[in-house]
Amino acid sequence: MARTRQRQSGARRTGTQTRRPANGRARDEGGIIPQLARAVREVESAVEKRSIAPSTRTKFQVVALLAREERLRIKADETLSESRRGEELKRLDGIATILAQTAGRDSTLFELLGDGAEVDSEARALIREIKTAGGIEVAEEVPAPKQVEPSESEPRRVVPQSVLSRRLANPFMVPDFSAPRRRHRDSELARWELLGPLFRSFEQADSGAPACMVLPEPGLIKVPEGLELMHHQAELVEAAKEHRSFLLADEPGLGKTAQALLAAQAADAYPLLVVVPNVVKTNWAREAERWTPRHPATVIHGDGDTIDGFADIIIVNYEVLDRHVGWLTELGFRGMVVDEAHFIKNKSSQRSQHVLHVAASIRRTIGRPLLMALTGTPLINDIDDFRAIWQFLGWIDDRKPLGPLMDALEDTGLTPLEPAFFPAARRAVIEQGIVRRRKVDVAKDIPERRIADIPVELDGEAGRSIRAAEAELTRRLVARYDSALAARKEGHEVAGIDHDLVRRVAGWEREDGDEKTGENVFGLMRRIGRAKAELAADYTAQLARNVGKVVFFARHIDVMDVAEANFAKRGIKYASIRGDQSTAARTRNIDSFVNDPEIEVIVCSLAAAGVGVNLQVASNVVLAELSWTAAEQTQAIDRVHRIGQDEPVTAWRLIAAQTVDTRIAEIIDTKAGLAARALDGSDEDVVSSVDLQTEALVALLTAALSARELAG
Structure with missing residues (x-):
């Protein structure tokens, strides 16, 4: 009992x-x-x-x-x-x-x-x-735990006064019943884990496999007087009249901003929320006034005290999104655009979580909202970079495909056990709204571009110091390799160089390297950049005197400082784009370079000016420092090589001879970016920024071991 x-x-x-x-x-x-x-x-x-x-x-x-x-x-x-x-x-x-x-x-x-x-x-x-x-x-329930009051460390939330006025003027949100009825069906694929196979379907894409959804022929699309849409832009706008989610992944320079603004107009997706990096939000307001002047745009700065709460287009940057999430989820947006969507690839970041939260609230409120993710480089480090973008668009959740995508996968009649599933699944995802066009295919009137390498010798104390640091790094790699080889058990000997072990040693070094010593690959590349700075500035000055305006890119502030001092000494007028500038200063500097014939050079940070900047007034780019990804290098060059350019574009890349700089340049050139493999059907190998650092160390260690074998 x-x-x-x-x-x-x-x-x-x-x-x-x-x-x-x-x-x-x-x-x-x-x-x-x-x-x-x-x-x-x-x-x-x-x-x-x-x-x-x-x-x-x-x-x-x-x-x-x-x-x-x-x-x-x-x-x-x-x-x-x-x-x-x-x-x-x-x-x-x-x-x-x-x-x-x-x-x-x-x-x-x-x-x-x-x-x-x-x-x-x-x-x-x-x-x-x-x-x-x-x-x-x-039985009785266990009492719910006591609610904890928000701490002072949580993000501060605000509601601008003009937004309160808009709410009072429109107290009721009209229900939207435009969502199509989903068919009910027993899911044959419900027991399968499908996200992994979907991502692999892009990694395994055949050469030449299509990477763009079928787009309709454009009808009559009205644009303001004096403006003209290219055919590929008009196709996307026409599609937006019926389709409602797009990953617009056109190569940089093909006019994605105009496409998004006109797509929102075609879909009547107002009010429209546009989430962008801080450096381009003023440009978005300008483009909105240019392409859709009948739909006023407003930009949120800080707490949003100056915004127009009744505007059709509300532009907010990632950096202040956290304090505005509350009212943004309640305003009744019918469309949302995320520019440079690769910024949300890390789903654990607050930036990504806020974007996904706002998008989910819009999908719950509006039957068929227009959702657009814009990025010329949707994949940078890993095929998994797709995950947050697809979730923003409502194609997947954390565990599985959703709605129409799941239906499309069911319609294939295939499972991941069958090889035919992967190309069929890739096509099913693409038809959800992936739009990828290349300049070579849709903008043949844009002049060609080329990358020209200029080898430079690093003389003097700086050159000797860099070569000594590289030699020390190489000796450490060889010692680590020999130690790992000696620790192996009998029966695991490999004739000649054990390339698998070489790669593991390179990975260990990349993970364990101490940047402060200046003897790892990060510190080494920074020292090489500083040593090249004066030479790159000299070459830029010569170009400016002979061919006109030049765009100078560098990764580090000290390299930019050296270049600007050089230009000032030569009497060359320049503008500058840096990460610590205010939006007004940045806009002023871009306008002066574009419009003032006396400004011959603009000195740009790769991080601050690699996206969202139109500099096609120049046709020559100097890359003073190498990028860590092919995508970043392409983004920089495409600030110049874009619609509106009427001259051939040359990117002059300074390479420090007889250093690891040369090896990294070779790796960038021989390895395609992820987008080329996953979206453009390239047969070339994929390399990420992390891979590039490892590959540089692999090249150093392999060369040293090969030299030792020849000498031994």
Whole structure:
């Protein structure tokens, strides 16, 4: 007896339930299923009348949860005969069918069925009520933990006064019933883990595989007088009249900003939220005024005290998004654009979480919002960079494909066990809205570009110091290799150089290297950049005197300082783009370079000016320091090589001879970027920024071991 009481007490403490016989009645006369059937009919009736109160949504969620729970119980109940089990499951199937049809009328109901959907106190109370009516005894719940007040360290949230005025002027948000009804189907792929295979389908793309969704021929698209759309731009705008999600991954320089603004106009996706890096938000406001002048744009600075809350286009930068998330999720946006979308690739960052949160709220509120992710370099370090972008667009969640993408995968009739699944899956994802065009294909009137290497000798003390540091790094790599080789067990000998071990040693060195010593690959490249600075500035000055305006790119501030001092000494007028500039100063410097014929050079930081800057007034670029990715180098060159350029573009890349600089330049040239492999169907190997650092160390160690073998 004591043991029985103990079990019952434990059941109450843990919130478990006990099924109570319903006076011996057959289950078809009582039990929980009739309760669920009655509740689901009430939900169906309310949705048909478009009277979807919060209580209706709660009832929908509860019926779905209890039907799922009852199905599992019936399948596990060994006391039921097969015929009785079949009857009960058939009744539950009828309830599930009504739920699916009802959710098809209001797609926002699907959000209540996700794994992360919150079950609030009202839902829990209704669960207890239905279970009790169905003859199930429900124990008392464990009290919910006390809510903790937000700490002072949490982000400060603001609501601009003009936004409050807009809310008062429009107190009711008109419901949007434009979402298409999703078909109900049993999912053959539901038991598969699909995200991994979807990503691999892009890694394994065949040479020449298409990377762009089928786009319609453009109809009449009105643009302001004096402006003209190129054909590839008009295709995207035409598609936006029907399609609603795009990863616009055109190569840099093909006019993605104009496409996004006109797509929003074609889709009537106002108000439109545009999330951008800080360095380009003023440019977005300018482009909006230029391409869609009938739709006023406003830019959020700081707390947003100066914004126009009634504007059609609201532009906010990633850096201040956190303090505006609250009201942005409630304003009723019908469209959202994320510029330089590779900025959200790290899903654990606050920046990414805020973007995904706002996008999810828009999808819940609006039946078919326009969602656009813009980036010329969607993949930088890893194929997994796709994950956050696809989630922003609503194609996937944390675990699986969603909605139309899942339907498209089902339509293939294939599973990841079959090789044909991968090209079919890639095509299914692309048709969700990936748009990738290359300049060579759609903008043949843009003159060609080329990269010209200029080898330079590092003389004097700086050159000797760099060569000594490289030699010390190489000796350390060789010693580490020899130590690992000696520690191996017998039977693992490899004739000649063990290239697998070489790669592992390079990886260890990259992870363990101390940047402060100046003897790892990071510090070495920075010292090489400083040593090249004067030479790069000299060459830039010669170009400016002979061919006109020049764009000078460097990675480090001290290299920029040396270059600017050189130009000042020569009497060459220059402008500058740095990361610590205000938006006004940055805009002023760009305008002076573009419009003032006396400004001959603009000195740019790779980090601050690598994106969102139009400098096609020049046709010559000097790369004083090498990038760590091919994508970053391309982004820099494409500030000049873009629509509006009418001269051939040359990027002059200064390479320090007889140093690791030469090896890194070779690696960049022989390894394609991820986008070339995954989106453009290139057969070339993929290399990321981390890989590039490792490859440089591999080259140093391999050369040293080869020299030792020849000498030995």
